[in-house]
Amino acid sequence: MATTAPYSAPTAETAAHLDEIWHTPHTLYGRLATVDHKIIGIRYLVTSFVFLILGGLEAAIMRAQLAQPNLHLLSAEAYNQIFTMHGTTMIIWYAAPILSGFSNYLWPLLFGSRDMALPRINALSYWLFLFSGIFLYSSAFVGQMPDRGWFAYAPMTELRYSPALNMDFYALGILFITISTTVGSINFVVTMLKMRAPGMSINRMPIMAWSTATISLMALFALPSLSAACVFLFFDRRLAMHFFDSTQGGSPLLWQHLFWIFGHPWVYIVVLPAMGMASMIIPTFCRRPLAGYGYVVMSTIMTGLIGFGVWVHHMFATGLPPMAMSFFSAASLTIVIPSAVTVFAWIATLWDSKPVMRTPMLFLLGFVLLFVIGGVSGVMTAALPFDWQLTDTYFVVAHIHYVLVGINLFPVVAAVYYWFPKMTGRMMSERLGRWNFWVMFIGFNLGFFPMHISGLLGMPRRIYTYSGGLGWDAANMISSIGAYVFAIGVLLFLINVIKSRRDGAIAGDNPWDASTLEWSVPSPPPEYNFLVIPTVRSRDPLWEDRLALPERSSVREGPTLTEGRETLATTPLDAELARVLHMPEDTLIPLVLALVMLVLFYGLLLRAWWLAGVALFGAYVVINIWLWPKRHAPLSEEG
């Protein structure tokens, strides 16, 4: 009844009216108070890139130190801080938030919605992310950056071995960003369930929505493990408790279990959305829908499930019972299957098509190659005897970089090239893009492939320097050169972004002639996203004519919802119309709450318990103001 009602096409007046309702003023207040998912998404992307650059500079310093034997640019202590910050920054402050950035920007546009389900939570999530990063990096100003490795094994992290604030910054900084990621994940799950345009039943969702929803749910289960570990660590250090203290009944292995119960799902959390983006971009350039949509969805979910059953493969060298190790070894081999299914779906999509070789496609083909290399070295280390030989060597460093750079950074760059026109209205330079790709691709392989060799030759990871004549010299020199070539590649990318934003070719609504809803709106999209809420009848709403599908989606006609900030909520599975949602106005409250949290964490760091108490009380007051209803008659849906 609801969706078949005849609508007349909206007029210019409608657009002007919606503009007025959804407009955020370009004042200081507007910038701080906005809850627009597009602005928040772009902030996420830019901030994560700043962290990528920080982590990259740390890597550059390390590669300078390791270029030749017996170099002493850094002391051993300084090197410890640099490699710890490199890992922590890249894995926790770059790899996941950058994907949240894309999802934040794209989800409502993919879903035909006017915003995320919880826009203020979205703003809160960003501010917490930013402030937690500032908190972590403020350790540099007191010269006490975390220095026990990004996985911070106990007992090295216990107070008696690490008396300064280094690992307090680590434990509290991670707890801080955990809150950000948790509220962000909740927002994604709720948005996926409620905010899809009428007709976008779950079997019509874009793959990227599946992958981000899967990892958001994973994060809700995995992050508390890391939180528990960091709470225990902080309590051990500053409240004289004994969780990891084997002399008082604790165990350092408890840290390893909790850390890797989080850590391995996290690997999939930072790669699945990137694979999801690849599953959206490859079909566009192959000019056909993704082959095996159902299989890709199933393997995404399977990866999410099996990802929780493999954590012990990080602990094969800790002396666990053989039965447990065999089980986790088998699970680690099994998880290859769903990933392989996805890769074969891409190959099937490419097969016999005439792919258009634009820059995003180049990066994705590079990614598939790196993924295969990183995947194969992963299968190798899933085998127990091989792992015992190579654990804690540079072979593992090579593996983790092929996986994380290959499956995260390459698709991320591809996705920027692909969605930049939507975000800015301008195309990125294709010529610079090709240079960008080849420099990055060659630099990456030059930098990281030799690490397989130095690892096989026995070079341990995390050493700050090494003696000559062990057969590692050439491999390390090549790695360092490669790392700098790779850095130049990233620099070319940044130049391209900055240059194209100013004078790139005008993109138009749908420059790639792609099939999903975000391309049906102008570039950049108006603040209200969609003039009318679309009705969806297929997975490829913009390709229905050429695919000769039996039903047609409606993207030009539909409800306009002009009585305030409103959008539609639908049912979780079938996406049938459920209700009109009143969306919140711009507000400073998320920012204030995040600032209060910043005070809380500095209070804990400095052990100024009174300050932490004041901050907690402040949080209570702010949350009450947040939740107090704005409208009294009639009550809002949130009442």
Next chain:
Amino acid sequence: MAASIGMDSRHLLPPSTREHPPGWWAMVCLIITEGALFAYFLFSYFYLASMAPQWPPNRLPELRLAGPNTIILIVSSFVMWWSERGIKAGQQMRLRIGLLVTAIMGIVFLVIQSREYAGLKFTASSHAYGSLFITITAFHFAHVVVGVLMMLTTQLRAWLGHFTERHHLAVTNTALYWHFVDIVWLFVFASLYLSPRIWGHT
């Protein structure tokens, strides 16, 4: 018909809907992740217990206070449920009284729990068992405090007449959270107080 501005889609909605709003789903997600946190706490407890030569290291935790306290929490969940049913039937007084009684029971729980702490023969820094016992129960304690604070705000709003038969998400979410806090306590109680009586070893 105001076709030029676009139709008011409210006319197109089904007359009543039982679909849960986003805020309800957000609370469910919060409960999932908080539940996982307690699961990892209890995993840690059993993990260290499995490796200890003697568990618990001193005496078994007493049931004298924790037992009655458990019953208070269970009953409070039923009061909360009764209260929420009240507003679903439009009975404002039932809602207000139910919320008040639940909050008082929560506060009684906190007072008794504080006395339990005062009587403990060990501290959080005595041994790993003490660290676990205090940390897990203190986290639960904090969750009860949050639940009581939520009820105070909801109580105030109930007296201001914010809730109706159809609009009472804050009540539903407070109730969900409260049931969660109670169920978590059952797991904590079973693990910390009952399991050593069955599997404890010296």
